Amino acid sequence: MTSLRHRVSLVAAAASVLLASSLAVVPALAAGPGTITVGVFGDFTGSESFLGPDLTKGVATAVAAVNASGGVLGKKLTYVTADDAGDPVDAIPALRKLLSVNQPNFVVGPFSDIETAMVPIIKASTVPIIVQGGSTQLDKITAPYFWRTNTSDDQEGSADAYWAIHNHWLRAAFAYTTAAGASTLMDPTRAAYEAHGGKVVVTENLVPDQSSYRSQILQIMAAHPQVVFFQQDPQTAGTFFSEVAQLGFDSKTEWLGTDVEFSSDVFKAIGPTVATTNFQFTNNSLESSPASRYFQAWYQKVNHSSTPALAAPQGYDAVVVAALAMVAAHSTQGAVFNKYILKVANPPGRPVYSFAQGAALLKKGIKINYSGVSSTVDFNKYHNVVGPFGVYKFNKMGGFIQVGQISSQANAKFFTPGTVH
């Protein structure tokens, strides 16, 4: 039935576009010879269709900030979006089309659900592809045009485990969805947690977007965990936590989420009452960084929201780093500026926290070291970034309150390499 649906989906999509054409809004400027095109590649349809729009918000923020600073080498940035539909079957032709038809100067995306399937294209690419997933299979990829501004699930998992053990929460439950991005994170978290004395008392695998999770919640509550590790997309979280609230929050149980919960969408889905209870989440975000304040101001201006959407900080950093690399390389050609990404992002160099700051120093011939919103954006030899991680809670307005910090060093000590891959 799925394949049958796929066969008619193109016709249906075309028809629906015709129907809705009068209402559709084209989000980006049309690309032209005087512009630099960012390809945004993510889930715009499918079960994780919130990821693409969320990432786009971060990219749009960076594009606005860069253009307000005069653009790159006299050219304005613009962006085009391409839908991977959360499915490799759709994603491979979509990425090929994006690269060949739109010819972006670089690509931001995709996410964990399809990123490993994209490896052959990434390896053959001659434009930088700045991936946003966390799959551990890309931890040691050797592809010159591959970059990742989101941390690997190994690091996120050990950060979650660290925070639980650090707080002496030694009995845990897992409430992860079965989505690809969630399942690749559960194993590293469990491995690090159990390796440091934690005991997992119950594991519930949640199929996303179901109409009810009450039975699973009852299972979790019956096991009396001190902490529940969870990763759920906003829609699933909305259903799940409304039912947790119905069954009654146990004040002795902490709910520890991942970067997926670091999102205004999650706050909207679960509501302020639940979101401000025993609800914490880790994220590789530097809330205290000067880059964050600059980002927040632009994010508010572009998206009319003070709470960044999921993946928006990582998408923002990806665009800023690439734009700075272009300035450093005096070229907008991917094959040329790709090598300069390491030079503008990694130490040594004068710390900078925005495109404007970095571009000004580069024009003076000063080596820079961009430190971003999602991390310090220092790439290792596999072009992956490392922590640190912050631990956050929601305030009643949907903003974030930082309640803890996990340094890269502490996380590295906690990391249990080789346990999963």
Next chain:
Amino acid sequence: MGLSILLLSIGFGLVTASVLAIAGVGLSLQFGVTNFVNFAYGDYATFGAYVALILNEHGVDIYFAMLVAGAVTAVFAFLVNRLVFQTFIRRRVKLVILLVVTIGVSLVIEYTLQSIFGAQFQTYAVTSPNPLQIGPFLLTRGQIAIIGIAVACMLGVHLLLSRTRIGKAMRAMSDNAALAEASGIDTQRVTDLTWLVVGFLGGIAGVVLAMNTSTFTPLLGSFFLLTLFAVVILGGIGKPYGAMLGAVIIGVVTEVSGAYINAAYQDAVAFVIMILLLLWRPQGLFASRGRGS
């Protein structure tokens, strides 16, 4: 697993069964009268959920919005049938082609809703007061309302089918459309009215489903459709009363099974139960020879 969890799960199962019953009866009624499987039915429910969303965002109470959404979806289902399905039926196309057409309609509705409202989830503005303990069950007022709405809908369908001329005509068409037409029944009128009822139930089902899940997207009905087919097949295809019983079985079994086995297999359990029962009773639980219901 304690008895209290089992009883709580049964209570939650009744809520799920209520949602399934409203939608399942509509789907079953439509199949009984029109004799083709409509894969767009889940999207009628989604359509209804979004109609209610528009009203709810303008301050309309969700229960009144639900009634309006049911009425709007009824007209929508009627128009889709007249403008799309009837065109193919008049040309006497094969059933498999009609099935593909319904999938096409399903996708058009999905993509159109996505184009208008975006792919992000939506929520209704409803208050969520503390749940009430009713015997062994723990239910919110919204869930109690969903059960009440389902009971009202089932009663309405029962009265329609058993006490009205049009209901009897629907049952006659369900048994044998050619014979019904030869007996002087205006089958076009019955079909039109059936689609109005089906659309109304679909729209109502979409709103209660969205209320029950708290969040929803344009894919709301698609996710729901497979379980709905299990309900309809279990009860006996085209048998609205069977769909009611099927909904109770599937709703309760899936919720209770989730308390005992890995929740990822919950939906699979529904289909295992369906297959086992069909092996025992291939015509479905509620099928009776020569009767439309």
